[in-house]
Amino acid sequence: MNNKDISDILFAVAEYFTMFDEPFKARAYEKVAESLSSFDNDIRKIYKDGGRKSLEEISGIGKGIAQTIEEYIQTGRVRELESMRKKMPVNMEELRSIEGVGPKAIKTLYKKLKIKDVATLKKAALAGKIQKLENFGVKSEQKILKGIEFFESSRGRFLLGEALPIARRIADDLRNVSGVSRVEIAGSIRRWCETSGDIDILVEASNADAVMSTFTKREDVAHIIAHGETKSSVRLKDGIDVDVRVVAKKSFGAALIYFTGSKDHNVLLRSLAIKKKLKLNEYGLYNGARIIAGATEEGVYKSLGISIPPPELREGKNELKKVFTKLIGFQDLRGDFQTQTDWTDGVDSIEAMVRTAKQLGHEYIAITDHTKSLAMTGGSDEKKLRRQMREIDVLNKKISGIQILKGAEVNIMRDGTLDISDEVLGELDIVGAAVHSHFNLSESEQTERIMRAMSNPHIDILFHPTGRVLKKRDPYALDIDKIVAHAVATGTVLEIDAHPWRLDLKDDHIKRGVDAGAMFSIDTDAHSLAELSYLEYGIGQARRAGLSKNRVLNTLALPALQKFLATPKQKRHLL
Numbered sequence: 001m002n003n004k005d006i007s008d009i010l011f012a013v014a015e016y017f018t019m020f021d022e023p024f025k026a027r028a029y030e031k032v033a034e035s036l037s038s039f040d041n042d043i044r045k046i047y048k049d050g051g052r053k054s055l056e057e058i059s060g061i062g063k064g065i066a067q068t069i070e071e072y073i074q075t076g077r078v079r080e081l082e083s084m085r086k087k088m089p090v091n092m093e094e095l096r097s098i099e100g101v102g103p104k105a106i107k108t109l110y111k112k113l114k115i116k117d118v119a120t121l122k123k124a125a126l127a128g129k130i131q132k133l134e135n136f137g138v139k140s141e142q143k144i145l146k147g148i149e150f151f152e153s154s155r156g157r158f159l160l161g162e163a164l165p166i167a168r169r170i171a172d173d174l175r176n177v178s179g180v181s182r183v184e185i186a187g188s189i190r191r192w193c194e195t196s197g198d199i200d201i202l203v204e205a206s207n208a209d210a211v212m213s214t215f216t217k218r219e220d221v222a223h224i225i226a227h228g229e230t231k232s233s234v235r236l237k238d239g240i241d242v243d244v245r246v247v248a249k250k251s252f253g254a255a256l257i258y259f260t261g262s263k264d265h266n267v268l269l270r271s272l273a274i275k276k277k278l279k280l281n282e283y284g285l286y287n288g289a290r291i292i293a294g295a296t297e298e299g300v301y302k303s304l305g306i307s308i309p310p311p312e313l314r315e316g317k318n319e320l321k322k323v324f325t326k327l328i329g330f331q332d333l334r335g336d337f338q339t340q341t342d343w344t345d346g347v348d349s350i351e352a353m354v355r356t357a358k359q360l361g362h363e364y365i366a367i368t369d370h371t372k373s374l375a376m377t378g379g380s381d382e383k384k385l386r387r388q389m390r391e392i393d394v395l396n397k398k399i400s401g402i403q404i405l406k407g408a409e410v411n412i413m414r415d416g417t418l419d420i421s422d423e424v425l426g427e428l429d430i431v432g433a434a435v436h437s438h439f440n441l442s443e444s445e446q447t448e449r450i451m452r453a454m455s456n457p458h459i460d461i462l463f464h465p466t467g468r469v470l471k472k473r474d475p476y477a478l479d480i481d482k483i484v485a486h487a488v489a490t491g492t493v494l495e496i497d498a499h500p501w502r503l504d505l506k507d508d509h510i511k512r513g514v515d516a517g518a519m520f521s522i523d524t525d526a527h528s529l530a531e532l533s534y535l536e537y538g539i540g541q542a543r544r545a546g547l548s549k550n551r552v553l554n555t556l557a558l559p560a561l562q563k564f565l566a567t568p569k570q571k572r573h574l575l
Contacts, residue, residue, distance in 0.1 A: 052067065
């Protein structure tokens, strides 16, 4: 049992509370689940050391939730959840993966049509039974079928935000094995691809047996697929497959290139080697039977006469013809422009978020809670925003070493207007705008709607521009080239939402923005303290697009940022 297991069980409880019309309990459990999903400390250890009281000291956890966590840690069960599942025996996790099918819809579908899982949902939708239900209709049924198609096409893939933490845990454990001198995560994870089918890890070690034994005996292993002398494969309880290989020092660089991929990149490399009358494989670069490079990646690429491309750009395009010197680095960001607090749908207070951001080394952080038309989040109206501004003024005097920016995530209405007055927007330091409804407009309507919002002189950033949620919701129909061009024309910054559920903009869209001369920000969309560490996912996405540091707003030092924000939008390109 780990933090993810506890988070998952709390999410499940939250969904059943929603189904049984207990929204306040549902939201409380959901907020804690979101927080624990990326919580750094081991919840089991906190409980072991301090009991239920220590759980209650964690932000958002009250007595009831602490009792639920205690019961789950002690018994592996939650009796209240089991009772609710008996009343409604459905595969909640599977059905909730379909866009538009929430807990209340699941309740109706089970009661009326005995739908328990995606298979029975698909059967009913294809038979036209769902459209006949009250509050559904033909459009809902078509949306469900589209969601099922999306669900089926993405099965077997894991989000980078799911796979990378697992890979890092395994890699860290292997580094502690006696005789291990090097461990590297390879595959699509190393290329920062948004999803991954499995995990590849390479190890350099003097004792391969110890590595294989340690790896295959992990507590999180559900099934050993293969156990060899230098390679073992397992399936974890999370469902993801992991391969670990022990590689000789003289071949480590060549193996790292090969297992990092992509396949298309490796084809380019092998073709180049052949043209030079050489042979390249996972063991090294050979001139006849003599190995001429292989211990390091740099040595292999140098022997082929090319610059080493960053792993993020090894996709078999034109990376062998470029020199890469200006990609944004993982330490280049100085702040975060999208965070939510307990003023709306976040878990933690403004002060807690700010202090954590300071610990992470940020020079500034923007507080951008939702606004009034997003009622389910407790969105702020003009009065509430001004109250929050006053609190931020107090905290800026109280907390040194970091600047708190007054902001908001303003909702874009169907017609492209905003739900907060220009007067109040003008009082904020930084404003982001985002779409949260009417996802099914036509491409032209959605594009015009967003462009109208971007034309507002107070909108600094377009948050999560395409609205996608990975493995759950496709982006809405949008002419991204028009959006990019309008961002350049109006001086609107395009966000790269770093939350691993979103990664929005995707790499191809960022590349279009790079080519057009757009400015970007990289933000966490954090709703809890733990999520403030998500910036690296957005940086990985930016690097995949070839984005440089000088095109990212939150690489600016605070004085330069303040000068930028004080300049009218239409003149910011002159800075």
